[in-house]
Amino acid sequence: MRWWAGLDRVVVLLCVTEVASWGILYYSLPASVEEITTDTGWSGLAVTGCFSAGLILSAAAGILVGRFLDRWGPRYVMTAGSALAVVGLVLVAAATTVPAFLAAWLVIGVAQAAVLYQPAFTVITRHYGAARDKPMLILTLAGGLASTIFVPITLALLAVLDWRATYLVLAGLLAAVTIPLHLMLPGARHSLARTPATADRTAHSRVITSRRFVLLVGGITAIAFSSYAVTLNLLPLVTERGYSVAVAALAFALVGVGQVVGRIGLTILTRSVSARYRPLVVGLFIAATVGLFAVVPGPVWMIAVVSTLAGAARGALTLVQATAVPSRWGTERLGVLNGAFAAPITALTAFAPVAGVAVATGFGSYAVAAAAFAGLAVVGAACVYLADRHEPWPVEEPTDVRQPARIVD
Structure with missing residues (x-):
């Protein structure tokens, strides 16, 4: 080879x-x-x-x-x-x-x-x-x-x-x-990179319009939107508490550090929590960390801790989004299903920073806005729970698989 x-x-x-x-x-x-x-x-x-x-x-x-x-x-x-x-x-x-x-x-x-x-x-x-x-x-x-x-x-x-x-x-x-x-990536003739010719070409439409898919997409979109609306507005949120711009910048930087921690943590968590429950766990984690911004006014070390935890939650969510579709619907038509799954998440998170400012302006406080977004994240977590409730869980490839199928150029 x-x-x-x-x-x-x-x-x-x-x-x-x-x-x-x-x-x-x-x-x-x-x-x-x-x-x-x-x-x-x-x-x-x-x-x-x-x-x-x-x-x-x-x-x-x-x-x-x-x-x-x-x-x-x-x-x-x-x-x-x-x-x-x-x-x-x-x-x-x-x-x-x-x-x-x-x-x-x-x-x-x-x-x-x-x-x-x-x-x-x-x-x-x-x-x-x-x-x-x-x-x-x-x-x-x-x-x-x-x-x-x-x-x-x-x-x-x-x-x-x-x-x-x-x-x-x-x-x-x-x-x-x-x-x-x-150009060095595999081409189309990879045994796992194409949909079999005998596959039902309309199957992806049935998946995308299914109750499970809609609830899962809606739930994760709400969770991601809440996380980004608050963490991307950390500078005004922290300065509103009376801290300097330097402290606010530190809090924002710690969100990035936390994302690395969260991705490693979720990978460890996968050993004990099945893919069915990971979106729920991460959604509740995001709701909790976003909510902490509403109720923790300081001191600086506590703001640093909450910022790191919020980053960890956001980092874990990235991996949850990456695995949500294949763990439920397999790898056939994965490209189109992943595209449909990511579309509303990407679109609304693009609006998240502006939405955060708008909600904070409406409430007159970034802290109160954080509480509102925490509630939205809880709603999102409920949606992802309902999406998988009573649904049969697919049997994936054996977890001891370590090598990909052979690439044919």
């Missing part, structure tokens, strides 16, 4: 491409928004609104990308996504009006659907089956480094170049890193 026929190669390739893709296509904009607004005179709301619009389009495009992934495999879909992302970044650099800037981020949004976590999760799941927990953990831990690596890179580029030249450099870097590595 050739050296590139094993899963280890696929995991390494995806780790590298996810770090580059997340770092450049997601975290570069928050790092450069001040430079963009200063140079162009556009408002910060307009610039971030274009970015959010791209995220929302990526949610819708994810469903179609999932179909392509089922049919053609990750090599061609993710490579095409990388190429389109490069085009989008060049358009960002060339944009001279807000509509042109918006169009550029809409192009990037389509590309994000083909290169970020959802297609990567599909590839990992098909290779490892029920033994996917460890490679999923490795992938998400690597992805968690994206902001740590690329925010400083973006800021360093902005220190010596203007923002337009910075985006051209980032476009070249993305092309050099992700296009050749995505």
Whole structure:
């Protein structure tokens, strides 16, 4: 067997491409928004609104990308996504009006659907089956480094170049890193990468419209929305308590640290908690940590602890989202099912920061808003519990499976 026929190669390739893709296509904009607004005179709301619009389009495009992934495999879909992302970044650099800037981020949004976590999760799941927990953990831990690596890179580029030249450099870097590595991924002729010809082509529609799927998607969307609405507004929440911006920034940074802890913790938890109950456990954990922001005014060390716990809950949720579909419906039609599952989650979390501000403004307090979002997370946890209640649990691949099926190029 050739050296590139094993899963280890696929995991390494995806780790590298996810770090580059997340770092450049997601975290570069928050790092450069001040430079963009200063140079162009556009408002910060307009610039971030274009970015959010791209995220929302990526949610819708994810469903179609999932179909392509089922049919053609990750090599061609993710490579095409990388190429389109490069085009989008060049358009960002060339944009001279807000509509042109918006169009550029809409192009990037389509590309994000083909290169970020959802297609990567599909590839990992098909290779490892029920033994996917460890490679999923490795992938998400690597992805968690994206902001740590690329925010400083973006800021360093902005220190010596203007923002337009910075985006051209980032476009070249993305092309050099992700296009050749995505071309090394398996093609469509992987025994687990395609839907059998005899499969019912309408089966995925029955799944997507089923009570179980709707409740599961609705529940996890509510949970994720609540988590992001509060944690992405930690700076005003903490400063509202009378603390300095430095303390608020520390709390926000600890959310990122906590995500790593949460992903490792959930992987350990899988040994004792079945996939049926993981969304419920994580949903209640998120509700509790979000609620703590409402009732813990200090001291600083307590805010630090709560921030770390909230990050851990959010990190665990990433893995729950990654495994929710295959653990219930298997790996056939996984691309399209994952795309449909992720679409509302991605779309609404793009609105979460704005929603957090709006709710806090309405209540006159970020702490009260956190309590409201904690209640929404409890509702989400109830939905995921009801989704699986009385439903037969599928028997997955044996958990001692350690190697993927042989890749045929």
